Amino acid sequence: xxxxxRNRHAALLKxxxxxxxxxxxxxxxxxxxxxxRELSFAWLTGTVMTGLTSVLLMGAALYVSFQxxxxxxxxxxxxQISRPxxxxxxxxxxxxxxxxxxxxxxxxxxLEVIEASIRETVDGRDMIxxxxxxxxxxxxxxxxxxLSDGVPDYDPVAILNATQPIEATAAxxxxxxxxxxxxxxxxxxxRLAAMPMTFVPPRAISDQxxxxxxxxxxxxxxxxxxxxxxxxxxxxxxxxxxxxGMQPGGTTLGGVAENVTVVPxxxxxxxxxxxxxxxxxxxxxxxxxxxxxxxxxxxxxxxTAIDTTLQNVFPSTDLPSGARLRILFGPSRTSNTLIPYxxxxxxxxxxxxxxxxxxxxxxxxxxxxxLGLAPAEIQFPEExxxxxxxxxxxxxxxxxxxxxxxxxxxxxxxxRIIGMFAYDVxxxxxxxxxxxxxxxxxxxxxxxxxxxxxxxxxxxSTTRQLYRFGTDDGVIDFYDPDGxxxxxxxxxxxxxxxxxxxxxxxYRIHPIFKTRRLxxxxxxxxxxxxxxxxxxxxxxxxxxxxxxxxxxxxISHVNGYETAYGHMSxxxxxxxxxxxxxxxxxxxxxxxxxxxxxxxxHFEIKINGNLVDPLSVKLPKDNVLPQQYEAQFHQTMAQxxxxxxxxxxxxxxxQATTPTLTx
Numbered sequence: 121x122x123x124x125x126r127n128r129h130a131a132l133l134k135x136x137x138x139x140x141x142x143x144x145x146x147x148x149x150x151x152x153x154x155x156x157r158e159l160s161f162a163w164l165t166g167t168v169m170t171g172l173t174s175v176l177l178m179g180a181a182l183y184v185s186f187q188x189x190x191x192x193x194x195x196x197x198x199x200q201i202s203r204p205x206x207x208x209x210x211x212x213x214x215x216x217x218x219x220x221x222x223x224x225x226x227x228x229x230x231l232e233v234i235e236a237s238i239r240e241t242v243d244g245r246d247m248i249x250x251x252x253x254x255x256x257x258x259x260x261x262x263x264x265x266x267l268s269d270g271v272p273d274y275d276p277v278a279i280l281n282a283t284q285p286i287e288a289t290a291a292x293x294x295x296x297x298x299x300x301x302x303x304x305x306x307x308x309x310x311r312l313a314a315m316p317m318t319f320v321p322p323r324a325i326s327d328q329x330x331x332x333x334x335x336x337x338x339x340x341x342x343x344x345x346x347x348x349x350x351x352x353x354x355x356x357x358x359x360x361x362x363x364x365g366m367q368p369g370g371t372t373l374g375g376v377a378e379n380v381t382v383v384p385x386x387x388x389x390x391x392x393x394x395x396x397x398x399x400x401x402x403x404x405x406x407x408x409x410x411x412x413x414x415x416x417x418x419x420x421x422x423x424t425a426i427d428t429t430l431q432n433v434f435p436s437t438d439l440p441s442g443a444r445l446r447i448l449f450g451p452s453r454t455s456n457t458l459i460p461y462x463x464x465x466x467x468x469x470x471x472x473x474x475x476x477x478x479x480x481x482x483x484x485x486x487x488x489x490x491l492g493l494a495p496a497e498i499q500f501p502e503e504x505x506x507x508x509x510x511x512x513x514x515x516x517x518x519x520x521x522x523x524x525x526x527x528x529x530x531x532x533x534x535x536r537i538i539g540m541f542a543y544d545v546x547x548x549x550x551x552x553x554x555x556x557x558x559x560x561x562x563x564x565x566x567x568x569x570x571x572x573x574x575x576x577x578x579x580x581s582t583t584r585q586l587y588r589f590g591t592d593d594g595v596i597d598f599y600d601p602d603g604x605x606x607x608x609x610x611x612x613x614x615x616x617x618x619x620x621x622x623x624x625x626x627y628r629i630h631p632i633f634k635t636r637r638l639x640x641x642x643x644x645x646x647x648x649x650x651x652x653x654x655x656x657x658x659x660x661x662x663x664x665x666x667x668x669x670x671x672x673x674x675i676s677h678v679n680g681y682e683t684a685y686g687h688m689s690x691x692x693x694x695x696x697x698x699x700x701x702x703x704x705x706x707x708x709x710x711x712x713x714x715x716x717x718x719x720x721x722h723f724e725i726k727i728n729g730n731l732v733d734p735l736s737v738k739l740p741k742d743n744v745l746p747q748q749y750e751a752q753f754h755q756t757m758a759q760x761x762x763x764x765x766x767x768x769x770x771x772x773x774x775q776a777t778t779p780t781l782t783x
Contacts, residue, residue: 223510225553226503227399229415230257231527232768233563253763254570256529256559260551261522262508263397263449264457265417268522274515274547275617279539286596397458397507400500401445409439409465415526416447418460425489426463426481433491434465434479442468444475444500459483464495475500508553516555516579517547523557537575540586540598543608545579546735548618555579560763572598574760587760589745589753603745603753610681610739611703614655615710615721619644622720625733631717640731641684641724648689648719650710654701655683655723663697669722670713675701679740680729686722687713 231254238251261267272278399416413423427437439445444466449458462482466475482492514522517538524534537559538547558576575598576585586598597605613619623643630637654675661682662674669686676682689711701707712719725734745753 223508224505225508227506228257228259234763234766234768236763236766252563254561254563256527258523258527258557260519260555260557262506262513262553264514264518264522266419266457267417267525268518271521273617274517279542395509396448396450397509399447399506401504403439403441403443405441407439409437412445422460429481429489429491430479446495462492513550515548516545516551519551533572540575541577541584544584552580560760587757589756591749599745601757605743607743608739610656612734613644614653614723615644615646616651617646619646619721632715641722642734643720643722645720646710648711651706652685652708652710652721654703654705654707656703658701660695660697660699660701668715673707680727682726684724687711687716687720689713
């Protein structure tokens with residue numbers, strides 16, 4: 121650039137307001153007056169720190185906002201000094217629906233003792249005596265608490281041990297469900313004898329008179345001019361206006377809304393983490409406060425701290441009939457569970473027919489329970505309720521553990537219950553509000569041990585029932601109403617922990633070739649080296665490298681079933697083509713060999729050479745009750761069903777409600 125061009129550019133810059141000055145410098149100013157081109161490191165550092173602080177504060181505010189909390193303080197809501205009175209609000213009030221309201225489900229937690237007259241044979245005589253049973257009817261837990269701390273990780277292979285038939289011992293064989301038709305006091309001995317022919321009563325009606333009656337009825341049906349409905353007809357009468365829903369005296373048709381699903385107005389992505397939930401409980405009889413707290417996720421240390429805090433304002437250790445508890449749960453800072461933030465006690469005033477607040481304890485930031493103010497007033501519902509975080513409902517596996525421990529089931533019994541349904545139910549799937557479980561047990565023996573007699577699991581609109589039954593060879597197992605055990609012929613997730621489902625069966629875009637192809641199995645992601653087991657008993661037909669599959673194993677089972685396992689990191693020593701394996705036997709380890717984007721098991725099932733979806737195909741049961749026991753088994757089912765339908769004995773330990781779901 122020559123001098124003329126340089127001067128021209130300088131003139132243009134000057135006319136635009138710019139000045140041709142020396143560059144910025146970090147040196148001190150020349151002279152007493154700075155020239156505006158000095159840089160201050162202190163000013164620059166302060167500006168950067170201010171910006172970073174602002175970003176952090178804004179991020180924290182957004183995080184707290186999305187969590188639906190007003191503060192990081194654990195007991196902020198519980199310890200407010202003053203709060204404006206809110207209008208009475210029922211948790212199930214549909215008119216109060218807002219974008220932040222969570223659905224509320226009615227909960228049920230019945231642990232009842234029922235009694236029945238049982239018939240048994242003693243020294244050749246039939247003895248009838250009253251025998252108690254324990255019946256549990258409860259909705260599955262919708263949130264994890266400290267009750268499920270220490271629950272083992274779900275392992276579909278480990279459940280094989282839990283589903284093995286029960287060894288017939290003297291104690292297990294003594295369990296009797298032969299319900300006698302009449303109630304007795306104490307013990308009654310019954311002796312059966314043939315009825316003398318002289319006791320047989322004569323017929324009350326002859327064949328001729330019966331025929332005359334039938335003819336008269338038929339003639340009256342088709343030839344009578346009477347306007348009254350016929351006594352016998354071969355088709356049902358047509359529907360009347362009343363059957364269609366016409367209201368008496370009205371002009372509009374009524375009816376019952378069907379096929380309607382009630383859901384929260386919005387479900388934010390932030391609700392994917394554990395949020396706060398309030399549980400409302402009603403005491404149906406006098407109950408120890410500590411027992412109620414223990415069954416609702418309070419640890420022993422929490423109970424001790426609360427007892428100490430309440431001793432001056434609520435010294436009673438029992439809750440009378442009609443008392444209510446409001447328990448506010450919130451996420452724990454140390455585990456993925458909910459912990460009690462606030463506990464409020466209300467006693468019912470029969471004279472005024474109101475629930476009076478007696479005491480509230482709340483958790484502080486320091487982890488201590490202190491006395492707090494009463495929460496905002498609400499109109500208590502008739503049934504027990506609990507707020508539901510729809511986006512973070514627990515898995516079926518975790519929920520059964522939580523519910524079982526809440527009702528004092530031992531771990532072995534809970535594992536057996538899970539094992540009995542694990543072949544039909546995806547235990548990693550989330551439950552729905554209203555899912556329930558029913559259990560029937562014998563009363564504890566001298567050692568405090570109970571025997572499981574019946575389990576019914578309701579998930580959505582499907583109910584699965586399993587009944588205890590013993591055969592003459594001394595084998596005791598659980599069978600569904602069709603006489604089949606819950607154990608399936610093949611395991612759908614044959615690796616330790618069950619893996620994480622990454623890709624389902626069906627057409628998809630191939631992750632490597634980016635073309636639409638049929639995915640012939642399911643991909644179960646797991647850490648490299650995770651053990652892989654045989655899905656069922658069979659013979660190894662293929663045991664080497666296969667293009668695309670990497671290290672692959674194929675097993676042939678009976679009745680035309682085949683399974684395949686791909687992308688293994690390595691095989692198990694001692695196996696090969698022709699080796700016979702049993703269900704649950706180790707055959708290899710998870711890897712990423714062949715055409716794979718990460719460590720996982722590619723699992724396939726073929727039936728008569730046709731590929732099927734391993735997760736949804738209907739698989740045959742592993743064991744079926746012999747036909748010779750059919751009549752006896754149906755009698756056992758009828759007796760257990762009778763026990764499940766009986767009214768509880770006067771002594772009960774809970775309440776009865778009907779599960780519903782409302783926003």
